[in-house]
Amino acid sequence: xxxxxxxxxxxxTRVALDAATALARRDLPSIVVDVDADAPTIHAAAGVSRRPxxxxxxxxxxxxxxxxxxxxxxxxxxxxxxxxxxxxxVRGALERLNRTNATVIVDCPLAAGPVVADALGxxxxxxxxxxxxxxxxxxxxxxxxxxxxxxxDFDGPLPSTLxxxxxxxxxxADEVRSIEVDRDGTNAPLGPVVTWLSDPPHDSDRTSAERVxxxxxFGSSVRPKAKSYETAVATFHERMVGRxxxxxxxxxxxxxxxxPPGCVVAYTADPASQSELLLYELTAARGTxxxxxxxxxxxxxxxxxxxxxxxxxxxxRYVKPEDSLEEARRLVSALPDGANLIxxxxxxxxxxxxxxxxxxxxxxxxxMLETGSIAVLHCxxxxxxxxxxxxxxxxxxxxxxxxxxxxxxxxxxFMTVPKFRGGGAPTERIKLELAEQVAIDxxxxxx
Numbered sequence: 001x002x003x004x005x006x007x008x009x010x011x012x013t014r015v016a017l018d019a020a021t022a023l024a025r026r027d028l029p030s031i032v033v034d035v036d037a038d039a040p041t042i043h044a045a046a047g048v049s050r051r052p053x054x055x056x057x058x059x060x061x062x063x064x065x066x067x068x069x070x071x072x073x074x075x076x077x078x079x080x081x082x083x084x085x086x087x088x089x090v091r092g093a094l095e096r097l098n099r100t101n102a103t104v105i106v107d108c109p110l111a112a113g114p115v116v117a118d119a120l121g122x123x124x125x126x127x128x129x130x131x132x133x134x135x136x137x138x139x140x141x142x143x144x145x146x147x148x149x150x151x152x153d154f155d156g157p158l159p160s161t162l163x164x165x166x167x168x169x170x171x172x173a174d175e176v177r178s179i180e181v182d183r184d185g186t187n188a189p190l191g192p193v194v195t196w197l198s199d200p201p202h203d204s205d206r207t208s209a210e211r212v213x214x215x216x217x218f219g220s221s222v223r224p225k226a227k228s229y230e231t232a233v234a235t236f237h238e239r240m241v242g243r244x245x246x247x248x249x250x251x252x253x254x255x256x257x258x259x260p261p262g263c264v265v266a267y268t269a270d271p272a273s274q275s276e277l278l279l280y281e282l283t284a285a286r287g288t289x290x291x292x293x294x295x296x297x298x299x300x301x302x303x304x305x306x307x308x309x310x311x312x313x314x315x316x317r318y319v320k321p322e323d324s325l326e327e328a329r330r331l332v333s334a335l336p337d338g339a340n341l342i343x344x345x346x347x348x349x350x351x352x353x354x355x356x357x358x359x360x361x362x363x364x365x366x367x368m369l370e371t372g373s374i375a376v377l378h379c380x381x382x383x384x385x386x387x388x389x390x391x392x393x394x395x396x397x398x399x400x401x402x403x404x405x406x407x408x409x410x411x412x413x414f415m416t417v418p419k420f421r422g423g424g425a426p427t428e429r430i431k432l433e434l435a436e437q438v439a440i441d442x443x444x445x446x447x
Contacts, residue, residue, distance in 0.1 A: 001094060001104040002197055003120055006129040013041045015129050015179075015193075016107040017076075022194040024075040029102040031067055031077040033094065035119040036109045040081035047071045048078050055082040057093035062305055063100060064313040069287055071336070077102065090118035098122075103197055127193065128178040244338075244374055247285030247310070248278065251400075254430060255420075259398070261338075261372035263421075264365055266346075266396035268379045273404040273413060275378065279342050280304050282376060283312035288340035290314040291331060293324055293348040300344070314342070325352045325360055332367055341368070341375040350379075350386030357388045361395045397421040402432075 004019070006012025013034075020030040033054060034042035043050050048068040056066045070076035079097070082088065097104045106119050110128075120126070179193065243258035252258050259265070269275030282288065283304065292300045297318040304311050319327045328349055335341055341364075343349070350357065368375050379392060393399055399419040405412045415430040 001098045001106065001123045001125075003106045003108045003123040003126040004129060005108045005110055005120075005126050012109070012129045013045050013107055015127075016042070016105050017045060017070075019193055019197060020070075020076045020103075020105055021073050023103055023197060024073050026194070027075070029075040029077070029100075030105055031079060031097050031100070031102045032105045032107060033079040033097065033119075034081035034107050035090065036107070037082045037084060039109065042078055042107055043068075043080040046076075046078045048080070050080055051083075053080045053082045054090070054093050055088045057096050058088045063096060064305060064311075065301075067097070067313060069313065071287065071338075091122040094119060094122045105197070125175040125196075126177070127196075128176065130178065130180055244372075245285050246282055246374075247312075248281050250415075250430065250432065254417075259374050261374070262365070262369035263397045264361075264368055264375045264377065264395070265398045265400055266377050266379050266392050267400045267402070268381055268393075269402035270404045271380050271382060273402055275402050276303065276344065277307065277309065278402075279344055279376065279378060280307045280311050281309050282340055282342060283314040284310045285312070286338060286340055287336065288312055288314035288342060289331065289335055290316045290342045290344065291319050291328055292316060292344050293319045293321065294345060314340075319348070321348050324349045325356055329360055329363060332364055335367060335371055335373055337371045337373070339371065339373045341373060342378070343375070344378040346377045346379045346392060347386050350388040350392060352388070354388055354391065358391060358395070361391065365395070365397075393419075403429075 004012045004016040006015070016032050020032045023030045032042055032046070034040050035054065040050070046068075048071065052061065052066045054066070057063070067077035067079055070078055082090075094104065094106065106123055108119055177196065243256065244261055244263075245252050245258040246255075267275070267278070279290075280303070283290065290300065290304075295303075297316040300316050304314065304316075317331055319331070328343065332341060349360070352360075364375060367373070377392060377396065379389060396419070398417065398421065401416045401418060403414045403416065405414070413432045415432050
């Protein structure tokens with residue numbers, strides 16, 4: 001766990017976020033944590049919500065609930081600063097984050113408040129960031145006997161560096177380094193800094209297995225707008241220009257890279273097919289609003305957290321049956337850019353007035369286009385088919401149909417895509433394994 005310690009005029013927040021971004025480019029997930037309750041900055045700089053805060057980890061909240069995915073950078077999580085002066089177990093909260101597979105970067109002000117002191121007491125190493133240089137400070141460092149190692153082209157102590165070194169060292173940091181940057185943080189020598197951050201502490205006794213009992217990932221919600229399909233989107237895998245990855249390799253490969261921004265998918269499946277597993281995996285690709293119309297939000301959250309597959313940290317909202325259409329419309333209207341919308345299931349909403357339901361689907365499509373998002377509508381098959389199911393299938397841009405065959409010795413699942421306005425739909429059935437994760441079953445069938 002590393003602290004980025006900065007004075008009032010030094011851009012520590014900028015350096016922390018830039019370092020996290022550089023780590024993400026090396027496929028190394030990171031979590032940037034703000035501990036400055038007096039002047040919180042991380043949430044605004046990253047463009048995430050002010051809540052939940054670090055203090056929420058002290059309560060019955062999971063890491064996935066508290067860490068928000070950076071809206072611009074995949075594999076970067078953000079935790080907002082605590083609010084007010086309320087005391088909580090700062091070290092315990094940070095240790096919970098540190099038990100993930102991510103590098104934890106704590107953005108600390110150069111101050112000695114109780115939260116900052118507790119935070120620095122939990123970290124292994126500190127990087128002191130300053131924006132000004134003072135030649136006179138060199139003598140002070142020598143006189144005080146401070147141990148100062150440097151990164152990059154730094155060639156002398158800095159006025160706020162000495163205080164930062166003293167503070168971080170006194171509170172438990174085993175290694176303290178410093179960098180000098182411009183006031184806007186543009187010239188930070190991040191190359192050597194990131195190399196240092198990506199290495200374990202030199203005196204750490206923890207093995208890799210001890211450090212990563214809980215794997216986390218943070219999907220990026222940045223994607224091209226609906227009218228910018230021709231814009232190339234940089235991803236870790238090759239994909240069709242302008243497509244959005246679903247996060248499920250099986251589908252992305254078959255759909256030439258994913259779905260077009262603005263796409264509305266009707267996902268039809270048998271109730272006993274474990275079709276929810278695919279929905280859970282969709283949440284790993286980007287920020288997700290998950291509307292549940294039958295199971296409670298707590299039940300859905302528990303199911304996602306318990307899934308052994310790669311999942312994200314969706315915002316889950318329960319939609320009551322008595323006003324499902326209006327409540328869903330209200331929630332969808334606040335969808336941010338480049339997000340996933342999952343409705344599980346559509347059956348309750350499909351039983352509303354036909355004209356009102358048709359208007360809802362038109363508004364939904366407009367919202368997807370405006371935000372460059374993807375909607376997946378979970379539609380259960382069965383004897384009691386909702387009256388508006390044909391309207392859903394007709395107005396959807398794509399239909400994913402999951403067919404489940406129950407044999408004497410095994411259960412087989414096949415995915416077909418009978419409709420895809422985005423083009424490039426697979427023409428063959430895809431045999432899937434719906435066990436711990438969604439995968440192609442190649443044991444006997446060629447997918």
